[in-house]
Amino acid sequence: MEVRARAPGKIILAGEHAVVHGSAAVAAAIDLYTYVSLRFPTPEDNNDALQVQFKDVDLEFSWPVGKLKEVLPELGSKSASTPSSCSLETTKAIASLVDELNLAESKLGLASGISAFLWLYTSIHGDKPAKVVVNSELPLGCGLGSSAALCVALSAALLSLSDSLKLDFSHQGWQTFGDSELDLVNKWAFEGEKIIHGRPSGIDNTVSTFGNMIKFRSGELTRIKTNMPLKMLVTNTQVGRNTKALVSGVSERAVRHGSAMSSVFKAVDSISNEVAAIIQSPVSDDLAITEKEEKLGELMEMNQGLLQCMGVSHATIETVIKTTLKYKLATKLTGAGGGGCVVTLLPARILFVCAIYSFSGTVVDKVIAELEECGFQCLIAGIGGRGMEISFSGFSS
Ligand SMILES: Nc1ncnc2c1ncn2[C@@H]1O[C@H](COP(=O)(O)OP(=O)(O)OP(=O)(O)O)[C@@H](O)[C@H]1O
Ligand SMILES: C[C@@](O)(CCO)CC(=O)[O-]
Ligand SMILES: [Mg+2]
DSSP: OEEEEEEEEEEEEEOTTGGGGTOOEEEEEEEEEEEEEEEOOOGGGOOOEEEEEEGGGTEEEEEEHHHHHHHOTTTTOOOTTSOOOOOHHHHHHHHHHHHTTOOOGGGGGGHHHHHHHHHHHHHHHTTOOEEEEEEESSOTTSSSOHHHHHHHHHHHHHHHTSTTOOOOTTOOSOBOOOHHHHHHHHHHHHHHHHHHHSSOOSHHHHHHHHOSEEEEETTEEEEEOOOSOOOEEEEEOOOOOOHHHHHHHHHHHHHHTHHHHHHHHHHHHHHHHHHHHHHHSOOOSHHHHHHHHHHHHHHHHHHHHHHHHHTOOOHHHHHHHHHHHTTTOOEEEOTTOSSSEEEEEOOHHHHHHHHHHTTTTSHHHHHHHHHHHTTOEEEEEOBSOOOOEEEEESOOO
């Protein structure tokens, strides 16, 4: 039997970075997924190794289970139903396994993802041989939550073939979990994110697990019911960056300028709360939608100003902002910044025209053409969609 799990990426509408320091943030799942499939070998397979294939980065690894037993000090001592953090001793042991892979210089950034994989796999399934395949529709390391989607999909796949969840294996197609199972997936995924991000707030794994739109503050999730159709243009500046380094850069600035940065975080908290309130407030007519969109756009611009204050903007992000501003569209970075992706609010009045002319000759068409001329990549993502789901195959009753 094989299980396939998928978990979505996300955009952050307001509050990235500040959320690590206790402010509220608002995030939405997007309809681009990371997939993880997991299969345990049958005796005929004669496979005594843990094999993983990361298709997006063209890497494949295999560890004989004997090697895992020899190197990992706490192997077999964890319980899948009790998520725990990676100890210093195990962190070192995993680092030695990853070092032995001799990753090329250009792929060193992937070491944290491989480490998270090894930690989650061995914590939940010990030294059981298996074949795992990972592939994603998300650009990696670009602010759309690829690390969280990986950790959530992996935790979901691993837990669904563990004894800690009782699932209906005969169900056809994608199925989701109940809230307590989702909570378990989310907690394990957070442990994986800790390995990749250093100090994650938990917003990315939470929105990827539960889907839709959420407000998140100090580890607490509030589900947001949207009363307005929200569409965003996502522009990938294609400038690579690393969330862990950006998060620690903001923390260092907060240490150097404690009082100023706490005012910045407080301002972001107010912005996120206002964004959540606007999205949830009832909509009476088209005029109300336009008013709400104007307010949202203004709040996004204010949030971007504060992100610049935190030191996480980038010349390419400023170029996207200037370009979209020519068309009176509001833009902010999303995720950790420093390059990566930027979101631009597409107001309903513009989308209405796009629907008539199927984008040709519309403002959206023009702005995308201009952005792509700068070497950026654009996509219009569906937001506020499904969270993590699993699907079984090869089950015979
Ligand atoms: N499909 C994947 N295959 C292999 N590794 C992956 C995959 N998805 C994510 N990763 C790991 O996650 C890292 C990227 O995580 P990072 O947090 O820096 O960016 P992000 O999650 O895309 O953006 P943000 O955190 O700003 O939303 C990669 O370098 C890799 O280690
Ligand atoms: C930059 C950050 O706020 C969001 C990354 O998508 C980090 C985090 O909250 O873990
Ligand atoms: Mg990430």
